[in-house]
Amino acid sequence: MTDLILSVNLARSDDVYARLLAAHDGLDEAESQALNARLILILMNHIGDADVLMQAIDAAGPDPVDAELA
Amino acid sequence: MVAVRYQTAFRLYPYQKVPAQEAAAPLRHPVVIVGGGPVGMALALDLGNRGTPCLVLDDHDGVGLGSRAICFAKRTLEICDRLGCGERMVDKGVVWNVGRVYRDDREIYAFDLLPETGHKRPAFINLQQPYFEQFLVEEIRRKQAVGAPVEIRGRNAVTGLEQHADHVAVSVDTPDGPYRLEADYLVACDGANSPIRTMMGLDFGGRVFEDNFLIADIRMDADHPVERRFWFDPPFNRGETALMHKQPDDVWRLDFQLGWDIDRKAEMATDKVCARVAATIGADVPFDLVWSSIYTFRCCTMDRYRHGRVFFAGDSAHQVSPFGARGANGGVQDADNLGWKLSAVLSGAASESLLDSYHDERKQAAMENIANSSRAADFLTPRTPAHALFRDAVLDLVERYDFARPMVNSGRLSTPCTYDGSALNIPDGLPNGPSRSRPGSPASDVSLGDSHLLERFGSDFTLLAIGGPAAPVDGCKLVALSPADDESGALADRYLGDAGAAVYLIRPDHHIAARWPAFDAKTVTTAIRAALGGGGA
Ligand SMILES: Cc1cc2nc3c(=O)[nH]c(=O)nc-3n(C[C@H](O)[C@H](O)[C@H](O)COP(=O)(O)OP(=O)(O)OC[C@H]3O[C@@H](n4cnc5c(N)ncnc54)[C@H](O)[C@@H]3O)c2cc1C
Numbered sequence: 001m002t003d004l005i006l007s008v009n010l011a012r013s014d015d016v017y018a019r020l021l022a023a024h025d026g027l028d029e030a031e032s033q034a035l036n037a038r039l040i041l042i043l044m045n046h047i048g049d050a051d052v053l054m055q056a057i058d059a060a061g062p063d064p065v066d067a068e069l070a
Numbered sequence: 071m072v073a074v075r076y077q078t079a080f081r082l083y084p085y086q087k088v089p090a091q092e093a094a095a096p097l098r099h100p101v102v103i104v105g106g107g108p109v110g111m112a113l114a115l116d117l118g119n120r121g122t123p124c125l126v127l128d129d130h131d132g133v134g135l136g137s138r139a140i141c142f143a144k145r146t147l148e149i150c151d152r153l154g155c156g157e158r159m160v161d162k163g164v165v166w167n168v169g170r171v172y173r174d175d176r177e178i179y180a181f182d183l184l185p186e187t188g189h190k191r192p193a194f195i196n197l198q199q200p201y202f203e204q205f206l207v208e209e210i211r212r213k214q215a216v217g218a219p220v221e222i223r224g225r226n227a228v229t230g231l232e233q234h235a236d237h238v239a240v241s242v243d244t245p246d247g248p249y250r251l252e253a254d255y256l257v258a259c260d261g262a263n264s265p266i267r268t269m270m271g272l273d274f275g276g277r278v279f280e281d282n283f284l285i286a287d288i289r290m291d292a293d294h295p296v297e298r299r300f301w302f303d304p305p306f307n308r309g310e311t312a313l314m315h316k317q318p319d320d321v322w323r324l325d326f327q328l329g330w331d332i333d334r335k336a337e338m339a340t341d342k343v344c345a346r347v348a349a350t351i352g353a354d355v356p357f358d359l360v361w362s363s364i365y366t367f368r369c370c371t372m373d374r375y376r377h378g379r380v381f382f383a384g385d386s387a388h389q390v391s392p393f394g395a396r397g398a399n400g401g402v403q404d405a406d407n408l409g410w411k412l413s414a415v416l417s418g419a420a421s422e423s424l425l426d427s428y429h430d431e432r433k434q435a436a437m438e439n440i441a442n443s444s445r446a447a448d449f450l451t452p453r454t455p456a457h458a459l460f461r462d463a464v465l466d467l468v469e470r471y472d473f474a475r476p477m478v479n480s481g482r483l484s485t486p487c488t489y490d491g492s493a494l495n496i497p498d499g500l501p502n503g504p505s506r507s508r509p510g511s512p513a514s515d516v517s518l519g520d521s522h523l524l525e526r527f528g529s530d531f532t533l534l535a536i537g538g539p540a541a542p543v544d545g546c547k548l549v550a551l552s553p554a555d556d557e558s559g560a561l562a563d564r565y566l567g568d569a570g571a572a573v574y575l576i577r578p579d580h581h582i583a584a585r586w587p588a589f590d591a592k593t594v595t596t597a598i599r600a601a602l603g604g605g606g607a
Pocket of ligand 1: 399
């Protein structure tokens with residue numbers, strides 16, 4: 001099983017982060033939510049690994065289940 | 071008195087007084103089946119074909135009127151083939167392959183099911199449930215005429231039962247008053263509200279879905295293509311879904327999601343139903359309303375499907391949402407699983423413990439069906455704003471990108487369960503063979519020129535030998551095939567993989583019990599014993 005990467009793995013993270021914020025500029029609450037949901041689904045498909053995604057969903061929760069991930 | 075709870079579409083087993091009603095002492099039957107719905111009748115036919123005497127008691131005298139199941143899946147048709155009435159079902163049924171999905175007023179995608187080739191039966195057919203039940207009963211009548219030991223008693227309502235060490239005592243009410251009988255084994259096929267379950271004080275736990283659906287079956291001879299149409303948020307049913315499906319006799323099923331807080335009586339008014347239909351099919355299309363009803367659903371299961379000498383099968387044991395057509399299809403597979411086991415135990419070929427595997431295997435299947443049908447219901451009826459958010463995101467994406475299509479869930483069509491982990495499976499002797507044919511899986515069909523593989527199998531154990539020598543063992547039927555029989559290559563694809571030869575042991579319900587790279591008589595004998603539940607038979 002592939003482990004979810006939780007160490008630094010993204011080059012140009014400032015650029016991507018800024019692009020994410022810009023995408024939400026001018027959107028109302030509902031539109032922002034919808035954009036996030038679409039983005040999650042697109043990324044899920046791109047990652048294409050159910051095990052990694054389940055770990056990611058756990059890691060994102062308010063209370064990460066796996067101690068290693070904390 | 072026997073209450074009439076519903077109207078019948080076909081009167082198939084009118085009440086007739088039998089001598090047993092006057093007998094001084096209750097008569098004993100090997101198997102009593104309570105309930106003559108699709109599951110009870112499939113089981114009766116299977117037992118009858120095997121020469122195992124059974125008695126069906128139903129509190130009505132025919133098939134209930136009204137719309138319930140319309141989709142019957144390939145596995146059910148294969149079981150019907152084994153039982154003798156598959157052809158009849160397929161001849162009458164409607165086959166479809168193209169589905170269209172709409173959102174608001176636009177088509178967002180269409181699909182062609184393109185079923186895998188080499189199967190005798192289509193992925194599924196649409197056929198009204200009353201026909202399905204009628205054809206089963208007609209087949210029972212044909213088999214009775216040539217000696218199958220099946221008896222059906224209409225307007226015989228079971229009103230009580232007691233379990234004893236070696237039998238079940240049953241109280242029955244009839245238009246001529248009550249009588250008693252006894253059964254070695256009793257199978258409760260008495261539907262979702264199972265009176266037997268209630269009499270035994272057993273739980274039926276699960277989830278109720280807060281939604282109502284309106285069914286309108288209409289007759290029209292407009293030449294609409296035979297396609298399945300599914301709408302999200304259409305102009306004629308804002309904020310909800312709708313479905314349109316073809317049935318035989320120029321009847322179409324329209325199914326409208328209505329939401330939870332509705333005025334049922336107002337929604338059922340004929341004018342209102344007809345107005346909905348007209349808005350869906352077009353105001354200028356003439357139609358007759360054949361049937362309408364509102365249904366709600368729940369996904370529930372009993373804890374255990376075997377309680378001593380009493381078994382639960384079909385809706386009495388488990389209930390699912392209609393999405394995915396897993397109710398009747400799942401129930402017929404219960405019958406398929408239980409029939410040969412009861413026969414083997416009653417004939418002395420297997421010990422009693424074989425019957426425990428019925429619960430193990432069919433509970434596993436029911437949990438799969440419940441999971442699938444609950445997920446479809448969650449997609450159609452999002453329970454929270456977050457669920458709705460993702461559902462709508464999927465629909466947004468479907469219009470832009472192909473990848474999101476498989477995420478649209480308006481029902482995952484019933485497929486048979488692979489009994490992974492079943493105690494009846496023999497450890498896989500061909501671990502690198504095709505995974506679809508591992509022990510526990512239902513045998514896949516393959517076209518063999520002018521016949522098909524599944525129809526070559528027997529109704530008892532079958533030994534399938536491909537590409538190597540084998541001999542009949544312990545009376546099991548031998549089907550020996552060579553590469554020359556496999557013009558399409560599907561046999562190799564589905565049963566050999568990279569292996570040059572293989573030997574499969576097929577159970578009487580056409581699930582795979584064992585497989586090996588080569589034949590060995592002693593190994594086969596041992597495997598048959600294990601697939602009959604081991605123990606000292
Ligand atoms: C709207 C709708 C759509 C559906 N669509 C599909 C579909 O497309 N595909 C699919 O596979 N399934 C579908 N289903 C589910 C399917 O209809 C059921 O799963 C199926 O009828 C269950 O069969 P059964 O034999 O277990 O029970 P039932 O059909 O309910 O039969 C039970 C029988 O027991 C009898 N009985 C009850 N109590 C007693 C008693 N005390 N004594 C004697 N007899 C008794 C009853 O009279 C009845 O004949 C649908 C259901 C609904 C409501």
